[in-house]
Amino acid sequence: MAAIISLLLGTALAGLLAFLAGIFEDSESNAGSASNPNSQVQLAPQIGNRHRYFNKAISGEPPANALWATTAATIAYLLTAHFGGDAFAVLIASIIGAAASTLLLCAYGVLSHISRIASMKNFEQTMYWDSLLTPLPLDAAFGFLTALMLTLLAFAAHSLLGNPFSVPLLAFFFGITIGAIGSSTGDIYYGAERLYQHYIFGSGIPISVQGDIDVKGEYGYRNSVDTPYFTMRFGGLVTGLAFGMLIFLDAWSRLFTFAGVWTSVIVVSVLVLIILIFIYLLEVYARKRYGRYTED
Amino acid sequence: MKEISIHTLFGAALLSGIAGIILIGHGISIGIVFLWLPFLSAANSVRGMAKYGLGTGNASIGYWGAAVGATSAFVASLSVSCRSTPFLYVAAVVAISLVIGLATGVLADKVIRMKIPRIELNSAVIAVSTALITAGSLLILGSNYGLYPFIYIIITLAVLHPYNASTGAGENQKRTLTLALVEACMTTLVIGIVAMLASGSAMPISDDVAIVVVSACGLVIAVVAWYRLVKSDTYEIKWTGYSPAEH
Amino acid sequence: MVDPLTATIMIIAGGVLVGVCVHFIPASATGAMAAATGIATGPSMLSAGAGLAGIYAAAYSIDSGLAPVIVSGAVGSALMLLITILCGNIMLAFGIGAPPVSGQTASGKSTFSGTKDIITGFEQEGYASPGTDGHGMPFQTAVSGTIGALMGGAGGALVFYAVYSMTLPEIATENAVTLAGIVAAGVFLINSVLPAYVLVGKTEGVFDMKIRSIHRTFISCLVTSSIVACVIYAVCELAVSGVMV
Numbered sequence: 001m002a003a004i005i006s007l008l009l010g011t012a013l014a015g016l017l018a019f020l021a022g023i024f025e026d027s028e029s030n031a032g033s034a035s036n037p038n039s040q041v042q043l044a045p046q047i048g049n050r051h052r053y054f055n056k057a058i059s060g061e062p063p064a065n066a067l068w069a070t071t072a073a074t075i076a077y078l079l080t081a082h083f084g085g086d087a088f089a090v091l092i093a094s095i096i097g098a099a100a101s102t103l104l105l106c107a108y109g110v111l112s113h114i115s116r117i118a119s120m121k122n123f124e125q126t127m128y129w130d131s132l133l134t135p136l137p138l139d140a141a142f143g144f145l146t147a148l149m150l151t152l153l154a155f156a157a158h159s160l161l162g163n164p165f166s167v168p169l170l171a172f173f174f175g176i177t178i179g180a181i182g183s184s185t186g187d188i189y190y191g192a193e194r195l196y197q198h199y200i201f202g203s204g205i206p207i208s209v210q211g212d213i214d215v216k217g218e219y220g221y222r223n224s225v226d227t228p229y230f231t232m233r234f235g236g237l238v239t240g241l242a243f244g245m246l247i248f249l250d251a252w253s254r255l256f257t258f259a260g261v262w263t264s265v266i267v268v269s270v271l272v273l274i275i276l277i278f279i280y281l282l283e284v285y286a287r288k289r290y291g292r293y294t295e296d
Numbered sequence: 297m298k299e300i301s302i303h304t305l306f307g308a309a310l311l312s313g314i315a316g317i318i319l320i321g322h323g324i325s326i327g328i329v330f331l332w333l334p335f336l337s338a339a340n341s342v343r344g345m346a347k348y349g350l351g352t353g354n355a356s357i358g359y360w361g362a363a364v365g366a367t368s369a370f371v372a373s374l375s376v377s378c379r380s381t382p383f384l385y386v387a388a389v390v391a392i393s394l395v396i397g398l399a400t401g402v403l404a405d406k407v408i409r410m411k412i413p414r415i416e417l418n419s420a421v422i423a424v425s426t427a428l429i430t431a432g433s434l435l436i437l438g439s440n441y442g443l444y445p446f447i448y449i450i451i452t453l454a455v456l457h458p459y460n461a462s463t464g465a466g467e468n469q470k471r472t473l474t475l476a477l478v479e480a481c482m483t484t485l486v487i488g489i490v491a492m493l494a495s496g497s498a499m500p501i502s503d504d505v506a507i508v509v510v511s512a513c514g515l516v517i518a519v520v521a522w523y524r525l526v527k528s529d530t531y532e533i534k535w536t537g538y539s540p541a542e543h
Numbered sequence: 544m545v546d547p548l549t550a551t552i553m554i555i556a557g558g559v560l561v562g563v564c565v566h567f568i569p570a571s572a573t574g575a576m577a578a579a580t581g582i583a584t585g586p587s588m589l590s591a592g593a594g595l596a597g598i599y600a601a602a603y604s605i606d607s608g609l610a611p612v613i614v615s616g617a618v619g620s621a622l623m624l625l626i627t628i629l630c631g632n633i634m635l636a637f638g639i640g641a642p643p644v645s646g647q648t649a650s651g652k653s654t655f656s657g658t659k660d661i662i663t664g665f666e667q668e669g670y671a672s673p674g675t676d677g678h679g680m681p682f683q684t685a686v687s688g689t690i691g692a693l694m695g696g697a698g699g700a701l702v703f704y705a706v707y708s709m710t711l712p713e714i715a716t717e718n719a720v721t722l723a724g725i726v727a728a729g730v731f732l733i734n735s736v737l738p739a740y741v742l743v744g745k746t747e748g749v750f751d752m753k754i755r756s757i758h759r760t761f762i763s764c765l766v767t768s769s770i771v772a773c774v775i776y777a778v779c780e781l782a783v784s785g786v787m788v
Contacts (some may be wrong), residue, residue, distance in 0.1 A: 120465070202639070
């Protein structure tokens with residue numbers, strides 16, 4: 001009975017934590033213009049758009065998020081050995097671990113931004129201190145929350161769901177996976193919509209205009225603090241939905257016992273087919289709704 | 297400006313890395329300063345490969361190279377004890393990572409036909425350098441399997457980040473390598489702190505404190521040197537303002 | 544548990560599967576600007592994300608034997624990839640306002656001739672925004688990606704189970720699982736980058752002409768994983784036979 005309650009609790013908790021982690025991860029990457037859309041911020045000064053974005057080019061999202069999550073989880077894992085293993089100790093240790101990894105994030109973010117701007121000398125890009133220091137606390141806050149959620153998720157997967165991997169290894173896996181999901185869903189909204197709001201809605205960004213990003217915002221010059229405000233309303237939520245759904249459905253498929261060891265495989269296979277049907281229906285809808293591109 | 301060649305840097309990194317590991321193996325934890333050169337050499341080779349804009353981002357090159365190095369060091373530690381015979385352990389780690397790195401580089405050159413000069417050399421250099429760093433970190437942190445992912449990923453970022461951060465038309469080797477030194481110090485600092493927390497760590501706590509102190513000193517010096525280069529390279533540094541063209 | 548020699552062959556097979564799977568997964572870095580068909584990130588990064596999700600799922604059934612581990616790894620990866628494709632398409636349809644369309648097929652340059660989706664029969668020509676090479680993941684690339692993820696997840700799980708069986712005689716169970724997990728991740732990361740050189744940062748899966756250079760990936764990954772597998776075999780044999788130098 002206790003095992004079933006722990007599984008149920010773990011499934012609910014893991015789904016919730018993963019959903020939140022997805023939202024925070026996408027906002028973190030957008031606040032720092034990280035990952036793939038970074039190429040556009042990088043390209044902008046070369047075609048004369050000198051900007052005030054935070055250019056946090058740490059690396060692709062998967063390794064960067066894996067580093068924040070693994071550092072936080074490693075420190076928390078070592079601290080729980082000192083504190084004892086109850087839930088309160090895990091929470092405190094995770095907060096300390098996430099705070100430490102946030103310091104690392106800040107250091108890497110500052111080094112990246114300054115170095116990237118220094119390499120833009122030929123294009124007369126000025127290095128503004130305030131365009132680095134204003135978004136940095138926001139970015140760090142989202143980074144802290146991502147690392148904290150992933151660390152707690154790793155503890156939940158290890159002790160409530162019963163995954164045999166150690167906590168830091170789970171955090172490493174979650175970090176790589178959330179980075180891959182975040183850079184392939186949330187970033188589209190930042191890269192193709194937010195950076196190019198002055199182009200009409202309803203089309204991809206042609207390669208010929210890439211780099212011609214918006215440098216002016218709702219009022220005055222745009223800085224990276226405005227970005228999560230915009231992307232969190234749609235991009236962040238869909239990223240959270242993707243990662244939350246992955247972790248939740250994976251844990252949920254293990255709640256049943258009708259076919260022994262093959263139960264979860266059968267459940268996940270059915271889910272895969274259902275998702276394929278949804279992809280088909282969405283494509284039918286989008287084609288009908290938007291139609292062909294016509295000359296105008 | 298004349299650039300440091302891959303061979304020179306790698307030769308220095310190999311000797312210094314081996315020296316560092318043997319020092320750490322004999323309980324002299326300050327030997328970690330000798331592990332900074334492998335960081336530089338690996339970052340330089342990431343630069344050498346990513347400069348040609350190949351089909352993969354330099355993040356991929358970094359985590360690929362670190363995966364070769366770290367996997368070699370982790371696997372080798374299963375049968376060759378890194379504590380009792382550090383020299384044999386280093387030899388095994390270097391040999392394994394050299395073979396895998398070189399083989400992959402040759403395959404990328406001959407089978408996949410990438411047109412990148414010296415891709416096989418650069419692959420081998422990244423693999424061996426990261427393997428040396430991983431081996432040194434394992435000696436400090438002890439063989440606690442829970443810490444392996446942390447060791448792998450923190451080295452990955454320190455190796456791939458210097459060139460990734462400096463990319464742009466005004467990039468030069470001197471600034472990239474100085475940034476690599478900054479990040480090497482930062483990484484050993486974090487490794488020292490984690491070693492302090494790991495109570496079952498292979499070293500007494502005073503040695504871990506020594507690592508943290510040395511890394512912090514190195515970090516301060518490296519950041520000052522790096523910022524000096526940044527100041528001379530940047531177009532203009534201002535507190536705030538708008539671009540002049542539009543005002 | 545499997546014997547060490549079989550485990551070595553499993554590592555080689557797993558490494559090759561991991562390498563080949565990258566060719567099947569549609570991915571493109573410029574997808575983030577909705578300027579090319581495929582999931583909006585680098586092929587090797589995406590495959591790593593899907594593969595590690597598979598190894599995570601496989602770890603739950605480590606005590607149930609070889610077959611459940613491999614199959615749960617495969618479906619775990621497929622689940623991750625399909626959720627990513629679904630959410631990417633949601634983003635494209637409601638955030639950008641464009642239908643998913645295959646650029647290569649629209650311009651008649653796909654592996655199979657014609658400008659229609661092979662599976663659904665939807666016409667692709669005219670649906671791509673002007674100046675772009677398609678966007679999103681149309682149904683045919685989703686199916687191709689599912690096949691790729693099944694292969695990648697199975698490959699990762701094979702390596703995971705093989706390393707677990709080889710190291711178990713010698714170290715405690717929970718340590719063996721963690722070591723096997725990190726080594727499997729390492730083998731995954733080593734092999735998933737090699738195809739990225741062939742793909743030059745962009746592929747549409749089976750429907751891209753680049754699938755024709757899959758033999759190069761196959762040979763490279765075969766050689767690389769053979770070396771890795773031999774090293775792991777030699778080290779584990781030394782350790783098991785008690786030669787602790």
